[in-house]
Amino acid sequence: MLIVLFLCLLLFSGCSCDIEGDPKAFRVLSYNVQNLFDARLDGGEYPEYQDPKVWTDRFYRMRLDTLSKVLLSDKLSFPDVIVLQEVEGLSVVEDLLSRYLGRKGYRWYAVAKGSDAAIAVAVISRHPIASTAVHGAEGIRPVLEATIATEAGDVCLFALHAKSQIGDGQALRLSLAKVVARASYERPGSAVLLCGDFNENPTSIWDSPSTQPALVDMSHPEAGRYQMAGSLGLVGSRTALAPSLYYCAYLDEGWKDSAPGSCSWDGLWHRYDQILANGKLFDGMGWEYESFSIENLPSLCSSDGRPFAWNVRTMQGISDHFPVLMTLRRR
Secondary structure, three states: OOEEEEEEEOOOOOOOOOOOOOOOEEEEEEEEEEEEOOOOOOOOOOHHHOOOOOOOHHHHHHHHHHHHHHHOOHHHOOOOEEEEEEEOOHHHHHHHHHHOHHHHOOOEEEEEEEOOOOOEEEEEEOOOEEEEEEEOOOOOOOEEEEEEOOOOOOEEEEEEEOOOOOOOHHHHHHHHHHHHHHHHHOOOOOEEEEEEEOOOOOOHHHHOOOOOOOEEEOOOOOHHHHHHOOOEEEEOOHHHOOOOEEEOHHHOOOOOOOOOOOEEEOOEEEOOEEEEEOHHHHOOOOEEEEEEEEOOOHHHEOOOOOEOOOEOOOOEOOOOEOOEEEEEEEO
């Protein structure tokens, strides 16, 4: 599968940024925005977006406007980096920046998409993107690596969107985990964050211990064996971190949040949306982990408190996921 990578700098003349930056904080927001397609028919869109009489430019711009209000909400503290899943591609990101985000200081962006895929992952930043790379394997969605340059040191992000729970998703999620594990292992001295929709709960091994998960809670008796076979090893304790292991706030007994999950299917809450941090963010130097939260803002909730999912038939809603936010603090 051919993977297309776009790395761009958005330039504005005479514009001003009225967001006050905090040099001691670095915030990363990850958000699955649920099928954000533009109104141009390219042929790879999902069927419900292929009728120009139904999916029009007016509705597309309405979605852009709604999303921009979410991303620029002061309740999200104007993240330094925004990682998006389920955008159609470069044109959507450029429209979002040129009409809304660019004037708030978001000028650097990268997009990765499989040539035969309908949706892409994107990284949008208020800091320079020093370098990028794309990692992949047969059948999986591309993983976008972006190194963000800051005054307190570089932060290496891996933006991903794993296959859903439908069909052969388990095998493809495991394949993606192996790709991410190998790529991130090559950045041993870097502060690394794995961001995106993993489509798997970090505790999934406890529900199906006989099936190898893509994410493995290292407190499980079989965790070591699965990690050696390619699963991403997760811990909920900073003291348990080691090379090749990632801190997952969901597994931290001291972590509390107002939302029981980041998305809901069949009446059940799930914690699919995650930002995982490596040990470099807990070593007392440079950027350090401070907090992680599910951002279930009232404007993003339906009447029952679940995500106000986008519905292309009624042209209402926002996304079937809540965004998640991680804050790093400069020591």
